Amino acid sequence: MTLTDPYNDTVRACFEKPGHAGDLQGEYAQSLEASAASSDQGMTVALSVGISDGMIVEMRFRAWACPHLIAAAQMLCADRQGRLTDSLQQFDVNGVMQQLSIPVEKTGRVLLLEDAVTSLWQQYTKLCKTDSGTG
Amino acid sequence: MTLTDPYNDTVRACFEKPGHAGDLQGEYAQSLEASAASSDQGMTVALSVGISDGMIVEMRFRAWACPHLIAAAQMLCADRQGRLTDSLQQFDVNGVMQQLSIPVEKTGRVLLLEDAVTSLWQQYTKLCKTDSGTG
Amino acid sequence: MSNGPIYLDYAATTPPDPRVLHVLQDSLGQTGSFANPSSIHAAGRQSAAMVAIARTQVAELLNTRQERLIWTSGATEANNLAIQGVANAREHRGKHLISMATEHKSVVDTFAALEKRGYKVTWLKPDGSGRLLLDSLSQAIRPETQLVSVMHVNNETGVIQDIHKIGMLCRERDVLFHTDAAQSVGRLAIDLAELPVDLLSLTAHKFYGPQGIGALFVADRPAVQLSPIMFGGGQERRLRPGTLPVHLIVGAGAAARIAADEMHENLSHMTAMRDRLWNGISDLDDLIRNGLPVHCYPGILNVSADGVEGESLMLGMEPVCVASGSACNATSGESSYVLRALGRDDLLAQSAVRFSFGRPTTAAEVDTAIDRYRWSVEHLRGIAPAKTGLLLK
C-alpha cells in the first residue's frame, strides 16, 4: 500500500530541523529584513540576511506557515547563505515546487516567499545606491 | 436465529397435502357449489358439498389462492365433512385466523371463504324450502 | 447446503464473492484502514489511498476515469441523484423528462415525485419483447426535454435495452441520457469511453460486492450538470456528502476487478444454467417466457404459468429461493407492473417466477429448482378452479 504522503523527504527533513530558522546570530555591516503574508491563507514568512562584502554571510527565516512553506524558506536560506547578494535576484518558483513536491494549489504560498526575496533584493539595491562604493 | 416464517405447521401441512382439494368424488342426492373471488387480491375459492340426509358427506374446494386461503379451505372441508349441514351456518373467522396464524392484513381473504360458506348455506336453506320434507 | 435454502435470486442481491469477503475482512482488520479518508493525518491518507485504488478498479470495469465516479449508498441513491439532480440543476431550461414504464421502482418513483412537483414525464412503453422502440423515443423528445432515463438490463425480465442507440439519439437531440445499470455492471461489458451515456447508476451488491455501496458515473461534459440531493461536507465533488465507508468501497473495488476478469466465464455459466432450467420446464403447458430470449441477459429467466397463484408458487418452490411476479410484499397483492407493461394480465403477471443465477449456482441446484417448479405448477393447477380467475375477468 503506497500512501499518498503530501510531504516528501526533503520537506520532512527541513521541517524537522530547520537550521536556518530564527534571527541573525552575527553582527553584519549590512543586514536586511523582509516579510510577506497572505491574508487568505494566513501564512507569514520573514527573511533576514546578514551581508558582508557583497556576500550573504548569514540568512535566516521565520515563518507561521505550513510545512511546505517552512521547507521552502529553509531551503532558500541554506542555498543563498555563502553566495553573492546577486543570488537574491533569482528565485525559481517552479524549481522549488518541484524539489519539494508542492501541490499546485499552494503556488500562492511559494509566491509569498518570492515576494520576500524580491523585497530583500530591492532593499539591497536601494542601499547600494545610497552608500555607493560599498557594494 | 428464529425465522419469521409466515406459515405455521398447519398451513404447511394443508398446503402440501390438501386432501379435500378437487371436485366431489361421489354422487349425492344434493350437491351444492359456491364460490367467491376478490377483485383486488385476485383470490378465488370455490366450495362444493355433497349432502345426504342432512349430513355433509363430502366437502371439496378449489382455490386460486395464497397458502393461507388454501389451508383455510382445506381445514374447513376437513372439519365440516361428516357433520350436519347446520354446521355450514357457522364460520369462525377469528378462530381460523388464529389456528392458521393468518396475518391480519389477510382478513379479507378469510372473509371470502366465509362468503362462500354462507352462500352454500343459503342455497341449502332455499333448496330445503323448495323440496320441503327432505331437509 | 443440502437442506438449506437454494438461492436462485441473484438478481435481487448477490453474496460477496469469497475473495471480496477476504478483502472486506482485511480492510476491516489490522491491515486495513478505518480512518476517515478526508482526514489529513497519516491514517486518513491511508484510507484515501485505498479509496482511490477502489475507485480506479470500478472505473476500469467501465473503462472510464476514476474522477467520473461518485460513491453512493447504492443504485437507488444513484438513480435519485441522477434524476433529481438533473431535474433540479436544469429546471430553468425545461421540465420535460422521459422514462419507461418498465424501470425499477427507484426510477419510476423518483420521476413520479417530480411529476408531483410539476414536471411532465413521458412514460414510454416497451414492445411485447420488452424493448424500447427508438421511434417512440424519438417522437417523445421535445425541445424542453432535459433527461431520458432508460435502464440497461431489466431486473425482472433481464431484457437488455440498446443503450448505445438510445444514447446516440439523445446526443443528437441534445438531451441528457441516464441509464440504471444496476443489473448489468459487472455482468455485461460496458465501455463508457464508447457509450454515449451521461449518467450511469451501479450498485456493488449485484456483482458480489458488499451491500450499502454504489456509484453514479457522471460524464465529463459541460451539459451534465447535477444538483446534490443531500448536503454536507465537500466529499465526492460536493455531490454526495458523508464519511466515505472505507471497507465497503474497498470491497466494491475488489468485486469490480473480479467481475472484469471473469465476465466472459460468468456469462457462459449463466447461459448454461438458464438453458438447463428452461429445458427442464418448458414442456409444461401454458408457460410464457417473459422477455424475448435473444434480447435477455442470461442470468435471469422469467416465466409465467397460467392458473397458478404467485404466493403459493413461492411456497411450493421451497427450499428454492426465487422472486415472484407479485410484489415483494406478499399482502399488497400488487402484480408486477413490469410484466403488465409487457402485455401480461394481472393473473399471469402474478404467476411469474424470476429465476436468477449466480457464480455459485450449480447444475444440481437448477435440477432441484426444476423439480420444485414442476411440482408446484402441477400441484396448484390441480387445486385451482377449472377456469382460472374466471370470476375476475
Added chain:
Amino acid sequence: MSNGPIYLDYAATTPPDPRVLHVLQDSLGQTGSFANPSSIHAAGRQSAAMVAIARTQVAELLNTRQERLIWTSGATEANNLAIQGVANAREHRGKHLISMATEHKSVVDTFAALEKRGYKVTWLKPDGSGRLLLDSLSQAIRPETQLVSVMHVNNETGVIQDIHKIGMLCRERDVLFHTDAAQSVGRLAIDLAELPVDLLSLTAHKFYGPQGIGALFVADRPAVQLSPIMFGGGQERRLRPGTLPVHLIVGAGAAARIAADEMHENLSHMTAMRDRLWNGISDLDDLIRNGLPVHCYPGILNVSADGVEGESLMLGMEPVCVASGSACNATSGESSYVLRALGRDDLLAQSAVRFSFGRPTTAAEVDTAIDRYRWSVEHLRGIAPAKTGLLLK
C-alpha cells in the same frame, strides 16, 4: 503498533469493536444472510429477522421502539432526511427554521440549501462556552417556525447541549425538534422515552459499528410529518428506499448493544484519558481550551495554541493522528467555523487540535501525544515571527 500511527481521532470515526468485527464476519459468512430482507423467500425472511433484531438493539440503546427507526447510510443522510423532510412536508405551514452556527456541516449545508429555496433560517450563536442560551432560542421562535435543529454533542469541541430543555421549549411552542446525535449515541445515555425529541440522527461508525449505516429516529407523534428525500421501493415506511444492507445493520445492532452495556465504563476511561492529556500539556503558555469542560463530553479535548500554524502542527504531531481546526482540506485554508462561533479568531481557530479518545486508547498513547504536542508547539513557536500574524491583524 509501536511504530504505526497512534489514532486519537475517534470523534471522526471509530474502528469496529473486535466483537462487532466478529458479528460482521459471521453476518457476511455462512451463518449470516445476505438475502434481500424484502424478499418473501426463506433466505429473505432470515435477513428480515436479522434486521429486526438489530433494529431492536439500536432502539434499546435509545430506549425507544424499533418501529421508530429508519435506517440510513449515516448521520449525514439522517440529518438531510430530518431537515429536508420536515421542511418539505410542512412547507405549507410556514418556512421558518432555526439552527445553530456550530452545527455539523451536514446540518448547516442542508439549512443553507433550504435558504436558497426561500426558507428563512435563524442561525443562533452559542455563548463563549459553546452552549445555546435558551432565551435566544425562545426569542427566535415565531408562529411560522417549523423546526429547531440543535446537535447533542458538538463534533469539534465536545460541548453538550441541554437537549432536554431545548426540546421542552420546542414542545411548549409547538415546534418540531431535531437533534444530530452522531457524537452522543452510544457514548452518552439517551432516553427517548423521556426526552422531548422528535427526530434524532445517529451513525454507527461513531460507536464502533461499521461505516455506511446510520438511522433516523422519528417520534410517534402526529405532528412529525416527513417527506422522503429519495424515492423507490417501499422500504423503511416509504421514507428511505433501497436494498437494506444486512451486514451493516447487523453490525450496527451489535455495536449498539455493546455501547449500552459498557457506557459507564467507557465514559470513565474517556475522562481519565482526557484529563491525563490535559494535565500533560496545560502548563504550555497561551493554550486555550475550546468548550467549557464542565459541559463537554469527555471523549473530546480541543485546544488552541497561539502562534502555531495548523497544518504544521498536524505534521509535528505525527505519528499521532488528531484533527485540526483548519479545514479537512489542507489547502482550503479555511479555519473552523465552530471555533470562530465560540469567539476564536482565525489564527487561533486554525491552531486548534482536537484530541479524541476511544475504547482502545492507552495511557502510553496519550503520553506520546503529550510529547508530540509539546514538541510541536515549542518547535513551531520557535520558528514563528515574534508577533504571530502581526501582518494580518
